[in-house]
Amino acid sequence: MISTIKTELQGERVLLTPLQIENIYTHFAWNNDPELNMLDSELPFVEESFGDFKRRFEGLLFHPSMNSQDFEIHDEEGKLIGVVEISDISDHNRHCSVSLTIGDRAYWGKGYGRDAMQVILDYCFGVLKMHRLTAEAFEYNDAWKRLVEGMGFHEEGTIRDFVFREGRYWDKHLYALLDTDYSSMGRMPGPTD
Numbered sequence: 606m607i608s609t610i611k612t613e614l615q616g617e618r619v620l621l622t623p624l625q626i627e628n629i630y631t632h633f634a635w636n637n638d639p640e641l642n643m644l645d646s647e648l649p650f651v652e653e654s655f656g657d658f659k660r661r662f663e664g665l666l667f668h669p670s671m672n673s674q675d676f677e678i679h680d681e682e683g684k685l686i687g688v689v690e691i692s693d694i695s696d697h698n699r700h701c702s703v704s705l706t707i708g709d710r711a712y713w714g715k716g717y718g719r720d721a722m723q724v725i726l727d728y729c730f731g732v733l734k735m736h737r738l739t740a741e742a743f744e745y746n747d748a749w750k751r752l753v754e755g756m757g758f759h760e761e762g763t764i765r766d767f768v769f770r771e772g773r774y775w776d777k778h779l780y781a782l783l784d785t786d787y788s789s790m791g792r793m794p795g796p797t798d
C-alpha cells in the first residue's frame with residue numbers, strides 16, 4: 606500500500622487537506638448538484654438522501670480504500686472550494702487516475718483548478734512516485750479538457766458515444782501524463798520541494 610506522506614499539500618494559492626467530517630454539508634450539496642454530476646460523473650443524476658451520503662462519506666473518512674486518496678481544496682482564506690480524487694492507484698504499475706472538482710462556482714475560471722492540479726501532479730509524481738497519470742474528460746467539458754491539456758497531458762484516445770446526456774451521446778477523451786513528460790517540461794519537484 607502507498608501511504609500518504611504529507612496530509613496537507615500547499616499550492617501557490619490553494620491548500621489541499623484530507624476530507625473533514627465538519628464539511629459534510631458542503632460535500633453533500635456538491636454531491637446533489639445536477640450540473641456537477643453532468644461534468645464529473647458518467648452516472649445519471651439521482652438525488653441521494655443525507656443519511657445515505659453520510660454513510661458513504663464516513664466510509665471514505667474512516668475506512669479509506671487502499672487504492673484511492675481524496676483531498677479537499679481550500680482557498681487562501683481556508684474556505685472549502687472543491688475536491689480532488691486520486692483513484693485506481695496501482696503500486697506495482699505506478700499509475701493512477703486524477704479527477705478534480707471546484708464545487709463552488711464562484712471560483713470557476715480563476716486559476717484555482719490549475720493550481721490544485723499542479724499540487725496533485727507534484728504529489729503523484731514526487732511523493733507517490735507514479736509513472737503514469739490518467740484523466741478522462743467528456744466531450745462537452747471544455748474547461749477540464751483545457752486544464753489537462755494545458756498541464757501537458759497527451760490525448761491517447763476517444764471512446765465514442767460514451768455518455769448519454771441531454772438527448773444525445775457524447776464522446777469521452779482519454780488523457781495521460783508520464784513522469785518523463787513531466788520531467789521534460791521541467792516541472793518534476795526536487796527532493797526538498
Ligand SMILES: CC(C)(COP(=O)(O)OP(=O)(O)OC[C@H]1O[C@@H](n2cnc3c(N)ncnc32)[C@H](O)[C@@H]1OP(=O)(O)O)[C@@H](O)C(=O)NCCC(=O)NCCS
Pocket residue numbers: 641644645704705706707708712713714715716717718719720746747748749751752755
Ligand atoms: C474543470 C475545472 C476543474 C477547471 O478549474 P477552474 O478553476 O475553473 O479553471 P482554471 O481557472 O484553473 O483554468 C484552467 C484552464 O481552463 C480554461 N477554462 C476555464 N473555464 C473554462 C470554460 N468555461 N471554458 C473553456 N475553458 C475554460 C482556462 O482558460 C484555463 O486554460 P488556459 O490556462 O489555457 O487559459 C472546474 O471548472 C470544475 O471543477 N468544473 C466542474 C467539475 C468538473 O468539470 N470537473 C472536471 C472533471 S472531473
